[in-house]
Structure formats: C-alpha cells, structure tokens
Amino acid sequence: MGKIGIIGGSGLYKIEGITRVKEIAVDTPFGKPSGKFVLGNLEGREVVFVPRHDVGHRIPPSHINYRANIYAMKKLGVDRIISVTACGSLKEELKPLDFVVVDQFVDRTNYARDMSFFEEGIVAHIEFAHPVCAGLADLLYESAKSLNLRVHKGGTYINMEGPAFSTFAESNLYRSWGMDVIGMTNFAEAKLAREAEICYATLAAVTDYDCWHTQHASVTIEMIIQNLLKNIENAKKILYTAIKNLPEARACKCQEALEYAIVTDRKLIPLRIKKKLAPIIGKYVK
Ligand SMILES: [Zn+2]
Numbered sequence: 001m002g003k004i005g006i007i008g009g010s011g012l013y014k015i016e017g018i019t020r021v022k023e024i025a026v027d028t029p030f031g032k033p034s035g036k037f038v039l040g041n042l043e044g045r046e047v048v049f050v051p052r053h054d055v056g057h058r059i060p061p062s063h064i065n066y067r068a069n070i071y072a073m074k075k076l077g078v079d080r081i082i083s084v085t086a087c088g089s090l091k092e093e094l095k096p097l098d099f100v101v102v103d104q105f106v107d108r109t110n111y112a113r114d115m116s117f118f119e120e121g122i123v124a125h126i127e128f129a130h131p132v133c134a135g136l137a138d139l140l141y142e143s144a145k146s147l148n149l150r151v152h153k154g155g156t157y158i159n160m161e162g163p164a165f166s167t168f169a170e171s172n173l174y175r176s177w178g179m180d181v182i183g184m185t186n187f188a189e190a191k192l193a194r195e196a197e198i199c200y201a202t203l204a205a206v207t208d209y210d211c212w213h214t215q216h217a218s219v220t221i222e223m224i225i226q227n228l229l230k231n232i233e234n235a236k237k238i239l240y241t242a243i244k245n246l247p248e249a250r251a252c253k254c255q256e257a258l259e260y261a262i263v264t265d266r267k268l269i270p271l272r273i274k275k276k277l278a279p280i281i282g283k284y285v286k
Pocket residue numbers: 133134135136198199200250252253254255
C-alpha cells in the first residue's frame with residue numbers, strides 16, 4: 001500500500017493531527033524540492049506532506065521545483081497525491097469559499113518551469129486527455145459534500161504564469177474560453193504526477209473573483225486573506241474525511257501510465273538516464 005501525498009498551497013503550511021512525525025530533506029537528480037517533507041500518520045494512514053511554496057511562503061510559482069517535489073514523493077513511496085490550492089473564480093456561480101474539484105487544465109505558462117521527467121535521451125508521451133485521477137477526485141467531492149460544504153464537481157483550471165494576477169482583459173478572455181478557475185501551480189504537478197504513475201487530484205478553494213467581477217472589485221486583500229484562512233480550515237476537514245475513506249488499493253489506470261508511453265529503443269537509453277529516472281521508469285526499463 002502506497003503512502004498518501006499532500007501538497008499544500010497558499011495558507012496550508014502545516015497539517016494538525018499528523019502523528020509520529022518525521023521531517024526529512026530529500027535530494028533528487030532534479031535538484032531540491034520545496035522544503036522538508038513531513039512523514040507521519042493521519043487517520044490511520046501513512047502520509048507525506050510538503051507545502052509547495054515552503055513554510056513561510058518563500059518560493060514563487062515559476063520557481064517551484066515541481067520535478068523535485070514529485071520525484072521525491074515517488075521516491076518516498078507515495079502513490080496518490082491530493083493537491084490543495086487557492087484559486088480565483090472565473091464564474092459567478094463559483095463563489096468565494098466554494099470548493100472546485102478540478103477535472104481539466106489549460107496551460108498558459110511560458111515554460112519558465114520544467115514539466116517533464118523526460119529530456120534528451122529518452123522520449124515518453126503519456127496520455128493526458130483526463131489529467132486528474134477520477135476516483136481520487138470523486139472522493140474529494142464526496143468528502144466535501146458529506147461535510148455540507150459548497151463544492152462543485154469538475155471544472156477547468158487555467159494555469160497562468162504569474163506571479164502578478166491577470167489583467168481585466170485576460171480575465172475576460174479566459175471567461176470567454178469557458179474556464180472555471182485560475183491558478184499558477186497545479187498543471188505542472190498533474191503532468192509530472194501522471195508521468196510518475198501517481199494518482200493526482202486538485203481540491204481548489206475559491207478565494208476571490210479574479211478581477212473580472214466589477215461588483216467585487218472593491219474586495220480588499222484583507223477579505224481575501226480571511227477567505228483563505230476559512231478555506232484552509234475547511235480543506236483540512238475534507239482532507240481528514242477523504243484520507244479516512246481512501247481505498248487501500250488503486251483500481252485506476254494512473255498506475256500504468258508509462259506502460260506504452262516510452263517510445264525510445266530500450267537499447268539506446270543511456271545508463272545515466274536509467275539511473276536518474278530509476279524510481280519513475282525502473283518498472284519498464286532495466
Ligand atoms: Zn488514479
């Protein structure tokens with residue numbers, strides 16, 4: 001049975017209730033992860049937690065080492081990742097303090113960040129039509145509903161580069177595309193988790209209406225922070241419920257995402273790449 005990974009977004013730097021805590025630093029061939037990993041037990045399950053911006057929120061979205069974070073999770077034996085993330089809403093009905101269990105992503109980053117484990121020397125094309133694990137996403141949705149929280153099933157998360165928020169024109173452009181929520185981090189994680197055959201789902205908590213909603217233009221930073229704190233309290237409750245009810249074994253296709261994805265002739269894959277990617281590709285490339 002694999003461990004459950006939790007990646008905490010803005011406001012979520014610590015999870016109360018984790019027992020037998022061990023904090024460890026993990027080094028990876030892709031460099032250093034966001035910070036120390038907290039290993040322990042939560043609701044009777046083994047969990048691994050890392051705040052993506054590090055404790056104290058010191059790493060901006062473009063500079064998070066997404067590859068190191070996911071690689072380290074894989075190395076630590078994580079097979080499912082729940083991502084908790086703050087987001088802006090691009091639709092009237094997705095109100096501040098609501099949760100959206102995202103099921104699609106659109107990438108609007110400028111590739112300042114690395115989003116694949118596969119570089120020169122080895123080519124792999126994973127299927128990514130459905131970028132989140134449906135089973136894990138359903139569980140997050142049902143958990144939020146069982147707590148009587150306002151939660152929406154499915155939604156498209158547009159991943160902007162940041163760190164500045166959108167202009168009014170951009171915000172309206174994304175609305176015209178039918179996007180639901182906007183954030184700066186989850187797309188790269190979802191992609192890397194799939195390459196690493198880890199289930200991944202996003203619990204997005206709405207803090208504000210981005211900038212398109214003119215009636216809400218007067219929302220203050222203070223209100224956004226208050227919403228963020230309330231969201232984090234609720235997100236923790238959802239996490240506890242979801243982790244308690246997570247099936248021990250996986251029944252989804254995430255665990256075989258690489259089976260037919262690696263197209264490079266095995267004989268031509270350099271030994272140094274086999275070693276570097278051993279936790280990711282070791283099952284298929286000896
Ligand atoms: Zn899955």
